[in-house]
Amino acid sequence: xxxxxxxxxxxxxxxxxxxxxxxxxxxxxxxxxxxxxxxxxxxxxxxxxxxxxxxxxxxxxxxxxxxxxxxxxxxxxxxxxxxxxxxxxxxxxxxxxxxxxxxxxxxxxxxxxxxxxxxxxxxxxxxxxxxxxxxxxxx
Amino acid sequence: xxxxxxxxxxxxxxxxxxxxxxxxxxxxxxxxxxxxxxxxxxxxxxxxxxxxxxxxxxxxxxxxxxxxxxxxxxxxxxxxxxxxxxxxxxxxxxxxxxxxxxxxxxxxxxxx
Numbered sequence: 001x002x003x004x005x006x007x008x009x010x011x012x013x014x015x016x017x018x019x020x021x022x023x024x025x026x027x028x029x030x031x032x033x034x035x036x037x038x039x040x041x042x043x044x045x046x047x048x049x050x051x052x053x054x055x056x057x058x059x060x061x062x063x064x065x066x067x068x069x070x071x072x073x074x075x076x077x078x079x080x081x082x083x084x085x086x087x088x089x090x091x092x093x094x095x096x097x098x099x100x101x102x103x104x105x106x107x108x109x110x111x112x113x114x115x116x117x118x119x120x121x122x123x124x125x126x127x128x129x130x131x132x133x134x135x136x137x138x139x
Numbered sequence: 140x141x142x143x144x145x146x147x148x149x150x151x152x153x154x155x156x157x158x159x160x161x162x163x164x165x166x167x168x169x170x171x172x173x174x175x176x177x178x179x180x181x182x183x184x185x186x187x188x189x190x191x192x193x194x195x196x197x198x199x200x201x202x203x204x205x206x207x208x209x210x211x212x213x214x215x216x217x218x219x220x221x222x223x224x225x226x227x228x229x230x231x232x233x234x235x236x237x238x239x240x241x242x243x244x245x246x247x248x249x250x251x
Contacts, residue, residue: 016163045223056162102232110195
């Protein structure tokens with residue numbers, strides 16, 4: 001059981017040089033989780049990957065305003081890890097994004113596949129001043 | 140992106156000197172491989188020993204290289220993948236596309 005509460009809230013410019021920072025936060029959190037009995041190294045990689053992909057996607061779909069930002073929050077409570085990635089772009093229809101055909105691999109389109117495969121639930125909703133990708137992983 | 144290129148046994152061996160391949164540097168990797176292929180270096184081994192993290196854009200850059208090399212009757216193979224990096228190829232089934240060798244010697248023996 002992971003009874004303690006952990007909350008991280010980060011805002012970054014829409015620049016890919018910050019992907020390492022965001023991914024590393026997820027990796028470090030996984031390595032320091034209390035009482036996690038699963039494969040900690042695998043979880044660390046997966047959180048690094050999912051945060052990298054989600055943030056990369058938000059940067060890709062951001063506005064062209066150089067002052068635009070992406071906000072990332074992580075919240076862990078009662079064995080549930082909740083990740084939210086907020087963007088100010090046009091948004092997209094998550095349900096309309098197809099699963100990639102792994103027998104005919106393409107260079108793009110694997111990011112959401114990783115998020116959907118490695119995490120438990122993924123939603124993308126429009127909000128008043130942007131969009132939020134919400135990812136839940138049960139620990 | 141820090142890359143070293145060595146010509147070994149008729150292969151262009153691209154040593155990636157980065158711990159991380161993501162959307163920040165994968166474009167550069169893709170362009171570097173494409174540049175090699177355009178110069179006629181179509182038999183390439185990418186040595187991934189230093190890489191401890193790769194995302195979808197990094198996989199895409201390598202896949203682009205693979206397809207471009209194949210289009211010129213060449214081949215792009217991989218060597219020295221760390222277990223977690225290898226797991227990304229397995230998850231996407233790209234391990235069925237690429238020849239992935241434990242080390243460079245194995246790559247040379249099998250690609251010869």
